[in-house]
Amino acid sequence: MLNFRLLGTAAGGGIPQWNCCCTLCELCRREPQIVTPRFQLQAAVSGNNRGWFLLNASPDLRFQIEANPELQPALMHGKRNTPIKGIVLTSADLDQAMGLLLLREFQPLIIYATTLVRQVLESNSFFRMLERVPNQLTWVEIIPGEAFALGDSGVTCTPIPLAGDLPFYARERSTGEPGQSSLGLLLEADGQRLAYTPSVPEVTESLRTVYSSCDAMLIDGTFWNDAELSRTHSGTPLARSIGHVPMSGDDGTIALLSDINLPRKIFVHINNTNPVLDPRSEEYKAVLDAGWQIGHDGWQLNQ
Helix, strand or coil: CCEEEEEECECCCCECCCCCCCHHHHHHHHCCCCCCCECECEEEEECCCCCEEEECCCCCHHHHHHCCHHHCCCHHHCCCCCCEEEEECCCCCHHHHHHHHHHCCCCCEEEEECHHHHHHHHCCHHHHHHCCCCCCEEEEECCCCCCEECCCCCCEEEEEECCCCCCHHHHHHCCCCCCCCCEEEEEEECCEEEEEECCCCCCCHHHHHHHHCCCEEEEECCCCCCCHHHHHCCCCCCCHHHCCCCCCCCCCHHHHCCCCCCCEEEEECECCCCHHHCCCCHHHHHHHHCCCEECCCCCECCC
């Protein structure tokens, strides 16, 4: 069985965001029963419920592990252990990689990443904290488009090359080669298939083909419309210019994928400015009416 769960569903900064008092962040602080607080995006997958693999490593990772007993150490295995067998990195974004530094307690780790993402991270001296003892860190190269097994978990992972660039702090290293900077993931186990694409710079025919073959797709839901961020925070960029197709509009995700009929179409990576966070909003109702769901922390594929 493909055991997949969302440990967090928010975009960078979480909800409420620490330095933001926009309408939604303030509502989240005052009435969390309406706008639920969310950790930053994080997911975990297993095929046997014994060994778990993290999909990226968010800054909220410690709290996410403590909120999910399956990811915690078990005394029966000794004083130091973990069911977390490895981490799959889909990019070098800080929101997706900083959590690695929280896993530095002399614990052997396996990290799956493209050659470019590995080079970007290893060039930062902070990541030497993961190599203080022999064999603390094992890198496994991801080749876009080539499937690989996640240990002996029973899960097969196929990296989906995307057109995104490296994050701003490493932009000078960008190669332009699809998939080296940004990936989606196709996860398979026991006949179940799930597409995990929390960052989508464009909806291509190849992506549509992947989605059509799945039982569930989890897709970039960062922004409701292209100008959403700039309307909330003057001088900030448009959604598409930073690699996110918005949900709404004739050229938005909902319209572009309206003919993909799956039982579970889930939006993740929701920014704190996105009106769909308020379940009373017209935007939230429009998402549900179109056959989609808004992902929530704790969502599970087979629940």
